[in-house]
Amino acid sequence: MQQVLNVISLLWKLSKQQDETHTLESWLRKNYLTDFKHHFMSHFPYALKDITKQRKKDTNKSIKHCTVLSNNVDHLLLNLTLSDIMVSMANASTLQNDSSWIETIRKFVTETLKGGTRLNSKQLNRLLGVSWRLIQMQPNRDATENLIKAVYTLYQQRGLLLPVRTLLIKFFSKIYQKEELRSYRLRYRSKVLSRWLAGLPLQLSYLGSRNPELSTQLIDIIHTAASQANKDLLKNLQAAALQIYDPQEGAVVVLPAESQQRLVQLLYFLPTLPADLLSRLSRCCIMGRLGSSLAVTLIGILYMRSSFSGWSHSVNDCLMTDVDYLSFLFSTLTGFSKEELTWLQNLRGVPHVIQTSLSPVLLYLTDLDQFLHHWDITEAVCHSLLVIPARSQSFDIMQSAISKHLVGLTVIPDSTAGCIFGAMCKLLDHTCVVNEALLPFLASCCYSLLYFLLTLEKGDAEHLKKRDKLWEVCVSILALLPRVLRLMLQSLRxxxxxxxxxxxxxxxxxxxxxxxxxxSHMLTNAIIVQQIIKNITTLKGGSVQEQWLTDLHYCFSVYISGHPQGPSILNALY
Known part of the structure; x- marks a missing residue:
């Protein structure tokens, strides 16, 4: 019998490849259905003798009238092969005539799924294939629900192998997608399916990158359900959000770019965006494991969810507080976490740290990819800050955050200093009042950056690509805040x-x-510039003047001494 079933099964697979499955099914039904029912189904299902005895003791789980097979036969696979072949010969139009043996197969499938048997992927694939055919041919809600419930019982088993769990998830996905294709009026949502759907976020957080293809499928289903405001799913998505959006191991950073994009889009549907989640999202943005464009998209979605975009929500809903949102923007603008900045303070005497005797701020040199990524997301952060109605409010918030989190640090990343300068230049207008206590820090950072740029060697191609961006923000901050320029000049002892x-x-x-x-600002500070040049000239005293010092004297005479400043400044140098 097993050989006969195997031959039929092979013929069936061959017909699938030739797209002639329906022809074979019709032919088998017409010529062999009666024989199959008599010879095969009259003794179905088949089991080993010892299993038969054990099952007879438990009437709740028993399968009556089992036929004993020899020990060298896989009785379960035999039953599944027979079930597979038999259900292929039935359809909705023949259901009334076939109801007796169809019900026998349905009972076998249900009890096998619920029986706690450890199924391998080959057995389960056959079992789910039969289940799917049964669901399709008999659109009876109760029968379908019982079958789905049986599959869900197996799905809830602990310690399932990944291939087995993958098959189960694909089965439920197929049922869900089938329901989604129905018109809304005819759509029926299984309670078991709803329970499975609600558990997908947790499944995704566990699955991660172990099966990217399956994770992608889960994300698509979650996205569809979230867009339809499925309350149970959104509740569980909220609960699993910290794991899914973990910057180290979360699905959002370990999956391919397309899946990352879908997960970022899901943020639009999350019921709330608490501070701990925003902190993780900030880390996702600045660590570089999300591409720059995707990080920019994430920042844009959070802006749309903020009160500054006009997002409407109930007063009782704590969607995302303004404080948490602004904290997210600043931490993203900084480009480094508090822990990373603390760690940097202990770095001394390493190639990546630039130190100058004229500034208390040491510069940590980021690699070019990190620098450019940081620069790109800063543009998005600045855009989010610029759309806040009161420009001065945004500026005050930013300079308060700089004073609290950056002032006092002795090692600052070059990208952090540059991005802070760039953001301040974009936000600064006539309504903004600069905190005086912040100016010395800005002056020190500015000199450290300029010193770094002027000491770059031509062979350092990576850092040379930073030069134009950093030079632009440095001269911009000096032009917009003349007091920073004055303090920087005064620090040049x-x-x-x-x-x-x-x-x-x-x-x-x-x-x-x-x-x-x-x-014009240099002209205003002519006395300070004069004194610096005089001190340099004194220190470099000698009969032969170096070319760089000659050039400096010439520039001073052209741009400063050429303007009336009372007594001749140039003469005072000599």
Whole structure:
């Protein structure tokens, strides 16, 4: 018998490849259905003798009239093969005539699923195939619900192998998608299916990247249900959000880009966005495991969910507080977590840290990819800050955050300093009042950045690509905040500088004098500039003057001494 069934099964598989399945099914039904019912179904299902005895003891789980087989036969696979072949010969139109043996197969399938048997993927694939055919041919709600419930019983077993769980998830996905294709008026939502659907977020958090294809399928189903405001699913999605959006191991960072995008889009449907979740989302943005464009999309979605976009929600709903949202923006703008910044403070004497004797702020050099990623997401953060109605409010919030979290640090990443400058330049207008206590920190950061740019070597291709961006924000902050320029000039006590740093200071002064937007401010600080040049000249005393110092004197004479400032400043240098 087993050989006969195997031959038929192979013929059936071959017909599927040739797209002639319906022809074979019709032929089998017409010529062999009566024989199959008499020879096969009259003794169905088949089981081993010892299993028969054990099952007879338990009437609730028994399968009556079992036929004993030899020990070398896989009785379960035999029963499944027979069930597979038999249900293929039935359909909705023949259901009334076939109801007796169809019910026998349905009972066998249900009890096998509920029996707690450890099924391998081959057995389960056959079993689910039969279940699917039974559901399709008999659209009876109670019968369908009982069958789905039996599959769900197996689904709830602990320790299922990944291939087995994958098959079960695909089965439920197929049922869900079938229901979604129905018109809303005819749609019937199984209670068991609803329970399964609600558990998908937790399944996704566990599955992660172990099966990216299956995770993608889960995400698509979750997205569909979330967009339809499925309350149970959204509730569980909220509960699993911290795991799904974990910046280290969450699905949002370990899955392929397409799945990442769908998960980011899901944020639009989350009931609430609490502070701990926003903190993780900020880390996802700045760690670089989300592409720049996707991080920008995430920031945009959070803006749409914020009160500043006009998002309407009940007063009792704590969707996302303004404080939490602004904290997210600043932490993303900073580009580093509090823990990372704390760790950086202990770095000394390493190639990635630039130190100068004229600034208390040391510069940590980020790699180019991280730098550019940080720069891109800063643009999105600035856009979110710019659309806040009161510009001065945004600026005050940002400078308060800088004072609280960055001022006092001795090591600052170059991208952090540059992005902070860029954001301040974009937000600053005539309504903004700058905190005086913040100015010395800005001046120190500015000199450290400029020193880094002026000491770059031509062979350092990676950092050379940062030069234009950093130079632009430095001169912009000096032009917009003249007091920062004045404090930076006052900090250039060249008698403390090493001999190697003096040419750098000279080159910096020359470039600042030549830069048109800064020229009037440099003229205002002419006395300070004069004193710096005088001190440098004294320190470099000698019969032969170096070219860089000659160039500095020339620029001073052209751009400063050429303007009336009372007594001749140039003469005072000599």
């Amino acid at each position: 060249v008698n403390r500088a090493s001999p190697e740093e003096l040419p750098v200071v000279g080159q910096l002064l020359r470039l600042l004098l030549q830069h048109v937007p800064l020229r």
